[in-house]
Amino acid sequence: MKVTVVGAGNVGATCADVLAYREVANEIVLVDIKEGLAEGKSLDIWQKAPIDLYDSRTIGATNDYSKSANSDVVVITSGLPRKPGMSRDDLIGTNAGIVKSVTENIIKYSPRAIIIVVSNPLDVMTYQAHLTSKLPRTKVFGMAGILDTARYRAFLAEALNVSPKDIQAMLLGGHGDTMVPLPRYTTVAGIPVTELIDKDKLNAILERTKVGGGELVKLMGTSAWYAPGSAAAQMVEAIVKDQRRVFPVCIRLDGEYGIKDCYLGVPVILGKNGIERVIELDLNSEERALMESSRKAVREVMDVLENLG
Numbered sequence: 001m002k003v004t005v006v007g008a009g010n011v012g013a014t015c016a017d018v019l020a021y022r023e024v025a026n027e028i029v030l031v032d033i034k035e036g037l038a039e040g041k042s043l044d045i046w047q048k049a050p051i052d053l054y055d056s057r058t059i060g061a062t063n064d065y066s067k068s069a070n071s072d073v074v075v076i077t078s079g080l081p082r083k084p085g086m087s088r089d090d091l092i093g094t095n096a097g098i099v100k101s102v103t104e105n106i107i108k109y110s111p112r113a114i115i116i117v118v119s120n121p122l123d124v125m126t127y128q129a130h131l132t133s134k135l136p137r138t139k140v141f142g143m144a145g146i147l148d149t150a151r152y153r154a155f156l157a158e159a160l161n162v163s164p165k166d167i168q169a170m171l172l173g174g175h176g177d178t179m180v181p182l183p184r185y186t187t188v189a190g191i192p193v194t195e196l197i198d199k200d201k202l203n204a205i206l207e208r209t210k211v212g213g214g215e216l217v218k219l220m221g222t223s224a225w226y227a228p229g230s231a232a233a234q235m236v237e238a239i240v241k242d243q244r245r246v247f248p249v250c251i252r253l254d255g256e257y258g259i260k261d262c263y264l265g266v267p268v269i270l271g272k273n274g275i276e277r278v279i280e281l282d283l284n285s286e287e288r289a290l291m292e293s294s295r296k297a298v299r300e301v302m303d304v305l306e307n308l309g
């Protein structure tokens with residue numbers, strides 16, 4: 001199996017490192033536009049192999065997509081991260097062009113690859129990758145939901161003083177402040193979370209989750225990478241190993257949840273063909289209203305992209 005990660009910055013290099021460490025693919029190619037960066041980081045990851053005991057081969061390339069030829073899965077992390085005071089949507093002007101040119105190069109050398117988009121604004125950059133690649137929605141989708149649910153699960157684990165392993169959760173919607181956490185579908189080892197935590201505490205955690213990315217941007221001056229890189233690697237693993245994992249993933253909705261032509265996070269089954277199935281939950285009226293606000297927010301930015309031409 002061959003996996004390419006485009007963008008050897010914080011998120012891309014972390015993703016490649018996790019893929020190598022977990023031996024998800026035997027060949028992992030890192031590509032970046034910055035001279036020497038991808039070569040250097042892939043060499044560094046390779047030199048960690050005798051210490052951490054893995055044999056995935058990492059290869060770096062400066063803008064040379066021939067090295068990525070015939071990849072099974074490609075992860076796009078290239079693009080600017082936000083700085084304090086910015087929203088993810090503020091990145092569209094720069095990142096749309098980057099995602100477009102990167103996708104053209106990927107498709108040229110790996111026409112059958114499954115593409116996972118990470119660059120922000122996530123939902124709309126996934127749309128951009130689809131417009132450029134013309135791949136069906138089952139083959140081009142975005143990573144955000146695993147990260148957002150991981151933040152939610154981590155906050156809950158801390159509040160309840162239990163292992164994060166035992167927290168299961170689902171959230172829907174766009175990767176922005178309008179994301180839709182679903183306490184109704186949150187359990188601690190099967191126990192509904194609402195039986196273990198009071199409403200106000202849970203609401204505070206939900207609100208913190210919605211702005212979880214921004215919290216890290218404020219702390220670090222740039223956005224997060226450990227959890228995002230691992231989350232993208234987990235999606236690659238589900239595809240490469242045909243695990244049929246159930247994850248929230250950003251996909252174009254074609255009528256599910258009563259929504260058409262909009263990229264939003266929903267639960268899917270992820271396997272060797274990419275998205276094997278979209279799971280439609282029976283939302284209550286409050287959840288449907290939140291989903292509608294999320295749809296509107298993402299649709300507005302999709303319109304901006306369409307007007308960029």
Ligand SMILES: NC(=O)C1=CN([C@@H]2O[C@H](COP(=O)(O)OP(=O)(O)OC[C@H]3O[C@@H](n4cnc5c(N)ncnc54)[C@H](O)[C@@H]3O)[C@@H](O)[C@H]2O)C=CC1
Nearest residue numbers: 007009010011032033034078079080081118119120144228
């Ligand atoms: N979907 C999500 O949940 C998350 C998305 N992100 C997004 O991921 C992106 C990357 O974030 P970081 O890795 O922290 O940024 P970074 O600045 O550390 O890395 C980005 C890399 O992209 C490279 N790059 C720029 N243009 C390129 C091109 N045309 N071809 C190839 N490489 C190119 C840069 O040289 C740089 O090395 C950002 O847009 C960020 O907002 C970050 C965290 C979570």
Ligand SMILES: O=C([O-])CC(=O)C(=O)O
Nearest residue numbers: 082088120213214223224
């Ligand atoms: O907040 C950001 O800009 C990066 C991101 O999407 C996240 O960490 O959730």
